[in-house]
Amino acid sequence: MKYPKALEELIASFKKFPGIGPKTAERLALHVLLGADQEDVKSLSSNLLKALEEVHPCKNCGILTDQDLCFVCKDYTRTKQLMILENNKDMISIEATGQYHGRYHILNGVISALNGVGPDDINLGSLKQRIKDEGITEVIISTNPTLDGEMTAYYINNLLKDELEVYRIGYGLPAGTNIEYANETTLIKALEGKRKM
Amino acid sequence: MKYPKALEELIASFKKFPGIGPKTAERLALHVLLGADQEDVKSLSSNLLKALEEVHPCKNCGILTDQDLCFVCKDYTRTKQLMILENNKDMISIEATGQYHGRYHILNGVISALNGVGPDDINLGSLKQRIKDEGITEVIISTNPTLDGEMTAYYINNLLKDELEVYRIGYGLPAGTNIEYANETTLIKALEGKRKM
Numbered sequence A, B: 001m002k003y004p005k006a007l008e009e010l011i012a013s014f015k016k017f018p019g020i021g022p023k024t025a026e027r028l029a030l031h032v033l034l035g036a037d038q039e040d041v042k043s044l045s046s047n048l049l050k051a052l053e054e055v056h057p058c059k060n061c062g063i064l065t066d067q068d069l070c071f072v073c074k075d076y077t078r079t080k081q082l083m084i085l086e087n088n089k090d091m092i093s094i095e096a097t098g099q100y101h102g103r104y105h106i107l108n109g110v111i112s113a114l115n116g117v118g119p120d121d122i123n124l125g126s127l128k129q130r131i132k133d134e135g136i137t138e139v140i141i142s143t144n145p146t147l148d149g150e151m152t153a154y155y156i157n158n159l160l161k162d163e164l165e166v167y168r169i170g171y172g173l174p175a176g177t178n179i180e181y182a183n184e185t186t187l188i189k190a191l192e193g194k195r196k197m
Helices: A005-014 A022-034 A038-054 A088-097 A127-133 A148-160 A185-190 B005-015 B022-034 B038-054 B090-095 B127-133 B147-160 B184-192
Strands: A081-085 A102-105 A137-140 A165-168 B081-085 B103-106 B136-141 B165-168
Touching: A005 A022, A005 B038, A022 B038, A022 B090, A038 B005, A038 B022, A081 A088, A081 A127, A081 B103, A088 A102, A088 A185, A127 A148, A127 B090, A137 A148, A148 A165, A148 B081, A165 B127, B005 B022, B081 B090, B081 B127, B127 B147, B147 B165
Parallel strands: A081 A102, A081 A137, A137 A165, B081 B103, B081 B136, B136 B165
Antiparallel strands: none
């Protein structure tokens, strides 16, 4: 015997999320039925669909947006610098420092031999054209200082180094961690310490 | 700046779950938009509503069911024993042993002075009447051996002890562990619960 079918199906749905194991999925599903405010559950249900419908990567840079262009791409005061990041969370962290005023290009992924992710699988196809169209004068590659992040930086540097100045974010970052978890001061130091690739 | 509104709302919805902090909520919400199969997200959305609609505690015993009475309450072969448990997960664990053939009464909670949960806040109202109606001859209180679980067991024992045999589930050493690592309370309880070989 296990739970009623609808409950088992809910557990299975939660289990599809990365980092949600069987025990956590069971706990979440039981909370839906026994602990949660029914209105909160209905909100989650509709917010899932609403987010799917309304939010998508900016067609220019990859930042998640509910508009055609994201808030950065619509901001004419941004400098001609372009920061390349692995994901949206990293962009939020960089923006929070208030020290960077350029544009972004979000890869939404990273080149990874181990996971079989190649250059064509991440948001790189439009990069060269974009740099030309927008008159970008400087690229700062801020992929994470991990094996995959470094390989991706190396690949992008090779792609761009003949056309403009390419920088790597400064090594104020402790190796092996993620930008998302770095504190603001570390991020500011890293920005100051950018170096030519 | 933060994320688009629909994404922020989805993060907020995830954050309402116990054990889901801001970072995890953000990770789950971003997965919905950037990693997940859209069909899986739609399934989660509809499974949440379906579970709310179809699944509820059995009106007799508190076991989650999509019927009027749960699989145990409909089972006429069950003995006249009644095991009192804190929650549905504990029932699943007891059933998995295959060694208990009685009925259940699920409290869906536990009396807790610290959390302001009183006897009226858990599934106790119908207990005495149920014992009479079903001709229960023996009650086994299997709340958890925690402060709140013990208090709840003590309260229920006082409620029922004049009417029938009330047992507490056995205490002692968990199988497969070492005495060296058991805490004092466990060892004292194990000594109290010694039995003839």
